[in-house]
Amino acid sequence: MLAKTFAGIVLGLPLSMALVAVAIWIWPHSSESVVIPMMVIFFPLWIGIMAATFLFRSGVRAWAWLAVANLAAFATLFLAKHTMPGL
Known part of the structure; x- marks a missing residue:
């Protein structure tokens, strides 16, 4: 239970950002x-991600899925910044 909580706090913040x-x-x-x-x-999204971590079977799965989601989100942000006109 504690591993899921920390996964939601530590990896949920950069994911929501x-x-x-x-x-x-x-x-x-x-x-x-x-x-x-x-x-x-941003804040309700982070809370939603933290709450969703308790749906995983174990803390290891929560850490793994949130790490993959972070990699995907930051890769998408990188591609969007380098391929699309922005600010």
């Missing part, structure tokens, strides 16, 4: 108009 950053970056219109709403969405 990366997901919000990707959403801001790929927004079709002016990104300045969505920065504040996305910052408001």
Whole structure:
């Protein structure tokens, strides 16, 4: 139970930051108009990720899946920043 909690806290934070950053970056219109709403969405998203970690069977699975999700989210952010026009 403690491993799942720490997985949600430690890996959920960068995952939610990366997901919000990707959403801001790929927004079709002016990104300045969505920065504040996305910052408001960030905290409930992080809480949702932390709550979702308790659906895994073990702490190891939670750490592994969240690590893979972080890699995928940051790879998507990297590709979006280097292939799409942005800010």
